[in-house]
Amino acid sequence: MIKVAIVDDSALIRNILTRIISHEKDMTVVGAVGDPYAARELIRNTNPDVLTLDIEMPRMDGLAFLEKIMKLRPMPVIMISTLGESGSIATLRALELGAIDVVAKPKIDIERTLDAYAATLIEKIRAAATSRPRSLLPQQIAAPPTGSRNPALRQHSTEQILAIGASTGGTEAIKFVLMGMPPDAPAIVIVQHMPVAFTKSFAKRLDEVSRMTVKEAEDGDRLLGGHAYVAPGDAHMRVVRSGANYLLKLDNGEEVSGHRPSVDVLFHSVAENVGNHTCGVLLTGMGKDGAMGLKAMHDAGAWTCAQDEESSVVFGMPKEAIRLGATDAVLPLAEIPGQLISHFQGAYQRTRI
Structure with missing residues (x-):
């Protein structure tokens, strides 16, 4: 089973992601929390294979939390990002910090497009589960070649x-x-x-x-x-x-x-x-x-x-x-x-x- 932890300040988004992931026979949601402080305990207690992480959260933003994760406990992270210029800039920074991939945040009217969104999310989670965080690769590709x-x-x-x-x-x-x-x-x-x-x-x-x-x-x-x-x-x-x-x-x-x-x-x-x-x-x-x-x-x-x-x-x-x-x-x-x-x-x- 692929163990997935969800970190998002929106209860609605946490519920949508949980419903999508729990529907898959090879995946389980080990926890869904609303901020990085709760996420630290969740990660420590459940040792997830993949983490989905919201970029914009109270108390500590997702980028700051991602940077800490990649230094202390490197793991596959998929960013859940809003669309638009500000969201895309933050997402690129997340990828530079070591996030594996990005998925757009589900829209409020997600029911109309739920199947397509779910297929994308599940595909990325499966790929992330078999990936290696960049901090664990032989070369650090963030450095100029x-x-x-x-x-x-x-x-x-x-x-x-x-x-x-x-x-x-x-x-x-x-x-x-x-x-x-x-x-x-x-x-x-x-x-x-x-x-x-x-x-x-x-x-x-x-x-x-x-x-x-x-x-x-x-x-x-x-x-x-x-x-x-x-x-x-x-x-x-x-x-x-x-x-x-x-x-x-x-x-x-x-x-x-x-x-x-x-x-x-x-x-x-x-x-x-x-x-x-x-x-x-x-x-x-x-x-x-x-x-x-x-x-x-x-x-x-x-x-x-x-x-x-x-x-x-x-x-x-x-x-x-x-x-x-x-x-x-x-x-x-x-x-x-x-x-x-x-x-x-x-x-x-x-x-x-």
């Missing part, structure tokens, strides 16, 4: 493109990779599974810490060297060719591999329209999204890699890609930026010969 000191490529490539996909644990892994890329790196396109309201804040945060320019993608964006583009939280993103340029196309089509945006959609478009002038990277995440797309990129001649098990928060998506034979390399997160830079430097040299 050595790749951040690499020299510029001295070439804005309009041909080379880097495609990155990630899910659970991916926000910090993506940040690590981008912090290691030089300011004139080839264009980077990114799909990270996140609620719709959070991707703009995520792109803004990446822009602040990266030497590249990072933005939330818009339909029709032209891919430029030195720029990275994050797929919006509720739209598929594809790379298409228009003459000598690569453009981004967004749409709200049906979910693919259970997601919108889908890593598979992005990777398949890159395989079809960019071919061997690209690299594909599949980072930590639950499920299989991106594995088939990475295989398509690999078969089209792209250089592809997956994050290894030891440095992954959840070794789901990378594991499936490896099983399919979709990777040229399986690397610890700490080595990925440097390997990408070496590949792009080599590709640039080959174009000059």
Whole structure:
């Protein structure tokens, strides 16, 4: 049984979450409390496998409590966050502190959408139960990578493109990779599974810490060297060719591999329209999204890699890609930026010969 503890100052939210979780045969709610002080006793007495934690609470906010947990008793934590800019900023901070994932706070009229919300919550709890908190991983990925000191490529490539996909644990892994890329790196396109309201804040945060320019993608964006583009939280993103340029196309089509945006959609478009002038990277995440797309990129001649098990928060998506034979390399997160830079430097040299 997966033991879940719930911490939320709203009795209504505690009741909704308890009802959803208790319905599952492989889960049990060991307690639901209204503030972090009560949560400390709950955790000490029940030793839960997963904690759901509200961000905004009286007496001690969820971020302060999360920071204490990760120092004293690292465990899988799923943040329950309100939508909107303030909620998304706080959620990104929670992910930086070590939270595994985030779920939007249920709406008052949850009965209309309860099944969909429940499916999302349960999926994330199951993934969290098998995950490893970042503080227990071999590398501390919050630290700037050595790749951040690499020299510029001295070439804005309009041909080379880097495609990155990630899910659970991916926000910090993506940040690590981008912090290691030089300011004139080839264009980077990114799909990270996140609620719709959070991707703009995520792109803004990446822009602040990266030497590249990072933005939330818009339909029709032209891919430029030195720029990275994050797929919006509720739209598929594809790379298409228009003459000598690569453009981004967004749409709200049906979910693919259970997601919108889908890593598979992005990777398949890159395989079809960019071919061997690209690299594909599949980072930590639950499920299989991106594995088939990475295989398509690999078969089209792209250089592809997956994050290894030891440095992954959840070794789901990378594991499936490896099983399919979709990777040229399986690397610890700490080595990925440097390997990408070496590949792009080599590709640039080959174009000059």
